[in-house]
Amino acid sequence: MQANVLQMILRYGKQLLFAILVIASVLCINFYARESQTGPLHSFQQQIRQVLSPLLYASSGIVLAEKNIATKADDMLAKPETLTALQEQNEALRQSLAQLEEYRAEAQRLEELLKLKDRYALEGVAARIVGRGSELYSDDLLLDKGSDDGVLLGQAVMGPTGVVGQIIAVNAHSSLLRQLTSRQSGVAVMVQSSKVEGVVRGSLQGLMYLQDVPLDAQIKVGDVLVTSGLGGAYPQGLMVGTVVSVEARQGNAAPKILVSKNDTPSPLQEVFIISTMGSSASGKQDKGKKEANA
């Protein structure tokens, strides 16, 4: 009997292995979908990503190299004599100028971040965008600060002028930023002038829409949206974006409200990961208004 079973296993070994792998995959998908973000499969995936994070750093280097190659290609299309003259003229200045320009841009960005930090009384850590996430179909960005620097899962991230997204994965020395425009993003907001509340959601096209607003709410083009603090994911009073179009729909359906993003993070730009917010930004703004009136 045992010999027969063994013989069958040997005969149908390939099919059996195939079936086992199919069943294992289906079970894996099922468990992954059902478990929480801290479940064993999610943790395992995060561990693997941590191991692979040096490769992602390497990919950001390739993006930079690609830019350099594109610049070289542009140079090749110019007239040789013009190019030579320009190269001679610029040779002495190029390096120092480029370096100074980089320092100036960096200082400006950091200054804007500092202003923002002071304005909203933010506490946290500044990080630099060093690459893209490796996931297909996503615009997630890789930051150079991780759990060793105090970054935690779910923390809000700000650019020089407003909220840009949220931390969705943290490794020891890097973390992954999900942008507000991502299809999986959602942030509770309110219209700064009328205090009407709603939710700004990203979409597949990379656009943001204001949804879940009351049907009788008067939303106008140019209305500024700030975080409402509901849900606790984002602190209250941070700038999210501006309403750019309000498209009425037939019947009682809610209008389609398109929101322009406040800030577009790009590679090598600095961002600020918020750990705590000292006091409500709106409170500060109200105080500022009172002082101005006085």
Added chain:
Amino acid sequence: MNKLSLIILGAAILVQSILAPALSLFGIIPNILLLAVLIMAGRDTSPFFFIAAFCSGFILDCMGNGPLGAYALLFMLGASVSRQVLRLMDNGTLFMNILVVATSVCLIQISSVFILAGTGMLQDLLGALLFYALPASLYDCALAVILLPLAYKFLPTKQSSGQDKLLHVQLR
């Protein structure tokens, strides 16, 4: 499985993680690992190639934020089905290879979107098909048209190694 397949799949994993993000077009990252698996499925005659396809898919799952096991399943099914189709048609021309790989790429990309929707990680199914699956399939098909002739020229259809053959005979 022959060693060449394993080397190519290993290289494809590195290319997928390092080079692919730099090749993104309108936010679409090419799935080079999928192409490598499908191309090698037509070139490697080992009966156990599906294990390599499964492992490649699982590694891609680990690199992303999608459900673990989705690409592993799709890669394994895609590699097995495309190989069977090529074998049944008994037509080893380059055009037929391109056709089979392109069809497999499209079906796998569409299936991955359906799996994402099925697990609740995607709400807008139609939008995902239009803005993700379709452009990603086109991009991958374009790469397949470039890579397959190279594979056809430089990677001969090798028989499986002696050890594999022996194991296959034993199983039979």
